[in-house]
Amino acid sequence: MTDAYSDSRGLQPAAFWGGVLSMALCVALLIASEFMPVSLLTPMARGLGATEGMTGQAISISGIFAVVASLLLSTLAGRIDRKRVLIMLTAAMLVSLVMVAMAESFAMLMLARALLGICVGGFWALATSVIMRLVPRADVPRALALMYGGQAIAAAFAAPLGSYLGDIVGWRGVFWALVPLVVVNLAWHLIALPALPARGGEGFGRMLNVARRPHFARGLVAVMLSWGAAFTMFTYLRPYLEQVTRADVTTLSTLLLVIGVAGFVGTWAAGRVLDGNVAPLLKLPALVMGGATLGLWLIGAAPVLVALLLFIWGAMNTAMSVIFMTWMSQNVDDAPEQGGSLMVAAIQASILLGAVIGGSLLDGWSIHATLAGSVVLSAAAVLLIGNGRRLLKP
Structure with missing residues (x-):
């Protein structure tokens, strides 16, 4: 073997x-x-x-x-x-x-x-x-x-x-x-798959030590804000398209397909743009997706513009995974399993949290409040990340 x-x-x-x-x-x-x-x-x-x-x-x-x-x-x-x-x-x-x-x-x-x-x-x-x-x-x-x-x-x-x-x-x-x-x-x-022997020191204590690293802890918060912002909006995209854009079933299916197709563009672009310096790209997902969500909030009744904004959002949504996982591979390269475990837990938790926040804003106020909540979380992520250097290992 x-x-x-x-x-x-x-x-x-x-x-x-x-x-x-x-x-x-x-x-x-x-x-x-x-x-x-x-x-x-x-x-x-x-x-x-x-x-x-x-x-x-x-x-x-x-x-x-x-x-x-x-x-x-x-x-x-x-x-x-x-x-x-x-x-x-x-x-x-x-x-x-x-x-x-x-x-x-x-x-x-x-x-x-x-x-x-x-x-x-x-x-x-x-x-x-x-x-x-x-x-x-x-x-x-x-x-x-x-x-x-x-x-x-x-x-x-x-x-x-x-x-x-x-x-x-x-x-x-x-x-x-x-x-x-x-x-x-x-x-x-x-x-x-080749043989992939486990490496030593894979205990839960080592995971806690990785989580305590200041640059990685800041990165985890940035991950939660970025994914939380995305899923605060995305979980309730259908009611937005039905209530604001007035999309029928055909238009709704087309717009959802636009997001999916955009994902191919996002993964293709991320794989070619990323190089050794990932820091400047870390804020792009929250910045671009937050901007697209703000655009949806302001121009929700125009289907063509909505499709364009959803394409931008969908491309950056898949690029976000490549960007942050590349960051993790470069800045926790001595403990990739522990870093990956913490990243996945943060992402899954933020998806659930985003759904709760978005649903509460939708039920308590309106779908516009849900989009506003997503924009606020995106802005918080951009402010935390800054130029990205504080998320790099010393």
């Missing part, structure tokens, strides 16, 4: 691009599995004899378990080869999909979604550290962009395809359709 070997900095001089592509496929399948139920909420609720609200809560439970898994995985996995861990997580995703497809009760759906949350949190906690070992240091931004291309594919096509296929084969058929793709991904992992 080919072994991923390291240089003195813990980075690998050889390149395993087949492994990177396997990781990208896994990302696409994880995102599709996590968010596919959004487009199938009503038929799933009917099929399980539950309310739509109950089914929605079952879907969101994956986020809670993702936070827990991201914090605990590097400790619980101990000295297990990381290739084996990725294979186990992908196998667990397969089991989760089968459980959802066969679910006859709300409780079974909850259990399946909790298992998927463990897969999501565990995978993302390891993803950046694995990419750092699959390609040379100079190729890490491009490899991260390639991996996040899987996210862009799923974001663009999972929801519309799920809705379309659900009408043809039923919601259970949609989940069964994902099963053979995950089987292919498992086989690809086995073939393309």
Whole structure:
């Protein structure tokens, strides 16, 4: 078996691009599995004899378990080869999909979604550290962009395809359709990923030490503000488009597709623009996405302008992941698993928090208040990051 070997900095001089592509496929399948139920909420609720609200809560439970898994995985996995861990997580995703497809009760759906949350949190906690070992240091931004291309594919096509296929084969058929793709991904992992032996000192105490580093702690706050701002708006984009833009079903689907397609542009651009100096780019996601959200607030009734702003927002949304994960790979390169775990926990927590903040503003005031809340969080992120130098390691 080919072994991923390291240089003195813990980075690998050889390149395993087949492994990177396997990781990208896994990302696409994880995102599709996590968010596919959004487009199938009503038929799933009917099929399980539950309310739509109950089914929605079952879907969101994956986020809670993702936070827990991201914090605990590097400790619980101990000295297990990381290739084996990725294979186990992908196998667990397969089991989760089968459980959802066969679910006859709300409780079974909850259990399946909790298992998927463990897969999501565990995978993302390891993803950046694995990419750092699959390609040379100079190729890490491009490899991260390639991996996040899987996210862009799923974001663009999972929801519309799920809705379309659900009408043809039923919601259970949609989940069964994902099963053979995950089987292919498992086989690809086995073939393309090299051995990735665990490194020493992977305990929870080391994670706390990483979190105490001033530059990284500031970075985590910047991450939470940036993602929190994004999901304060994005979670409630549909009511905004329905109430303000007055979008019908066709226009709504088109505008959502615009965001997904823009994701390809964002990952492609980020992989080519990023170089050794990531500091000046750290504030761009909050600055650009906050500006786009402010534009939506001011020009919400013009569909063409809304489409342009959503394209800009969608491109920067996927670029944000590449930018911050590149920052993490360069500034916590001595403890990438611990840094990745903390990053994933911060992102997942901020997504949940953003949804709560946005929903409270929507229910208490209006959809315009939700957008205003997103803009305020974006401004706070820009002010904290500044020129980005305080987020770099000494």
